[in-house]
Amino acid sequence: MASFKDGKNREWTVLINVPVIKRVLTKTGKNLGDLLKNECALLMEITASPVLFADVLASMCGPQIAASGITEEDFQESLAGDAGEPAVQAFWDALVDFSPPRTRETLRSLGVKSEQVRQLAMTRAGESLAKFMEMTPEKILNTISSNIATGSPESSASNPGI
Secondary structure (H helix, E strand, C coil): CEEEECCCCCEEEECCCHHHHHHHHHHHCCCHHHCCCCCCHHHHHHHHCHHHHHHHHHHHCHHHHHHHCCCHHHHHHCCCHHHHHHHHHHHHHHHHHHCCHHHHHHHHHHHHHHHHHHHHHHHHHHHHHHHHHHCCHHHHHHHHHHHHHHCCCCCCCCCCCC
């Protein structure tokens, strides 16, 4: 079973089953049974919105939240910072576990590839930030002025980091 620890070091089990789907649908209007339909539009919507993700996850963990004696708001506050990525991973793992056996391996492969893309994007963002930080304020202003005058950004080759 998928689980994660929140920002207050509390462990939460995340699973998808029919009662969870009903609870999430009632509370958020989102049908977790549709996560993989329409090119995964609902999955992308939920994971792209921190507010929607927190609402969905709180609905999924509702009975655990009630049993722990905390409020839903306290649960959601504890998703900030370092707890965010493990919570999303637990959500993904729950989806894989819920899926029919014939699709699990495909979903696992998709998860691995998505993580590789995320890591590469973070690496490139870090490299761009490093190049930007090396630029003088005058160079930055000149680049911005040039882009405004021409109506389009110059190529990244002539302006690394912008």
